[in-house]
Amino acid sequence: MPASEKRLVVTSDDFGLSPQVNEAVERAHRDGILTAASLMVSAPAAADAVARARALPSLRVGLHLVMVEAWPTLPASELPDLTDGAGLMRADQARLGLDLALRSGARRQLAAEIRAQFEAFRATGLPLDHVNAHKHFHVHPIIAGMVLAIGRDYGMRAIRVPRESRDTLRLAEPGAKPGLALDTAPWAALLGARARRSGVLTPDRVLGLAWSGAMTPARVAGLLRHLPDGLTELYLHPATAGGFPGEALGYAYAAELDALVAPESRSALAASGARLGGFSDFLNDRHRSLT
Template sequence: MKRLIFNADDLGLAPETNEGIERAHREGVLTAASLMVGEAGFEEGLRVARANPGLAVGLHLTLTDGVPVLPAAQIPALTQKNGRFRDDMAALGLLLALSPAARSELAAEVAAQMARFAATGLSCDHVNAHKHYHLHPQIAVELMRAASGAGVRCIRLPWEPGPLVRAADPASPGTAEWALKPWCRVLRRRASRLGLLAPDRVLGLAWSGHFTVERLLAALPHLPEDGVTEIYFHPATAGGFPGSAAGYSYATELAALVDPRVAEAVGAAARGGYAAMLLPNDAPGGTGKPTP
């Protein structure tokens, strides 16, 4: 039986994302969401999480294009003069590789975000990072350590199979699978040593911000029967809000998740959060078998 995680990034970013994620869960197929704990919509995102206990919520670690949990003065290597995180991801990545002081600030901020999530009282279903910044070796190390220390068992490793993307949409350019596949394999081994599991594959990278219902309906029949597939989205009721990505079709992604044709196409496939799909014996109410 196929095991699917329908996940939404950016819970807690803005009213538009919070409302879109709640609708996608209540009216559609969404089973999980990743919470940003430092953004303006955090409290409302927390309300959405608490009001929807069937929605598995994890930490969406934010280290770029966002607001830190710690005071900017405590993490100057990571922030700009305006108090927000730096947006020059490549330059910051190089600094993290070269500077022990910057890595110390990184560890402190990751720990602070994990602690803020823990303070909500929610069970942390999984961890991942905004813009997949945890593909950086130092960020991956700190996120995995923090997650393991907090008892979190699941992480996203964004390897997307190129043939799957092209089977659904031959015109899609796909992603740098030649680099992502071996690196995610390395990260998977590191995660495993800390007791963290990841879905076998991810879908949504090549179509980030442009995941239409047509693409979703075309992809579903091609998903492998074995293992766990995470399909992730950025649903919102509209774009143009503070923190939104230029050109993203947020409402289009929401429409894909609530389209009745998608629910019909999913059929008897098991759906749930990371823990429910990867650790069915350990998930709340787990029976050893994913629940359709």
């Protein structure tokens, strides 16, 4: 594999969150540039997502681990340190991260929940293309260790490392002054190093962090026109409409769907010369580059 070759995975997060998200994933894969989706195994429309994925064998599906602000897989009664009064995973992400460092019970509960989500994904019968996490919580060092250890038991071969090149964003949108998308850059670097030591494939960069929820057709086309060499993951949150439980306030879901099917995105992708696929499609490339 030439070192300069461009490879691209285009992912939708929150697959299974709602029928509107699932409809958008199907449309963006059939008619657009979407190649992969990350499944929330216990979200309200997860069964519908799995049915659609089975009818779309070329769609690569991964596990979108939920450890904050959404539906757990285990009963909330088994996760007293991790869930709130409504039975959802706690939304106070920073405090939860501290509790994981200080409380062994919280760590045991989270390990059990992570394993339950891997088990639920296995039960779908879908090949596991990749793993990432809601709100990128897997960059937390304690959680990262759990995911890498437990994922090994379920054949995890690729994981998202949320690091984004601000230079690429400025090229895509001249004059843009994108701020830091996450306060996790050092933890993301640590996750990447640990994943590589474990033999797990990671993208060289992830696009979609700073403009999460605002990936317009113009922005996506601009990113594709300036796609760097190497393995890039471009991720979005498409939906046919908003108004569903669990939606993120202010997210332009329909615009992100438009970006995935827009002719300008398809043209920019073709002009880039990038190879398109899921993470599993590029595993052999990695192996060849190491020999």
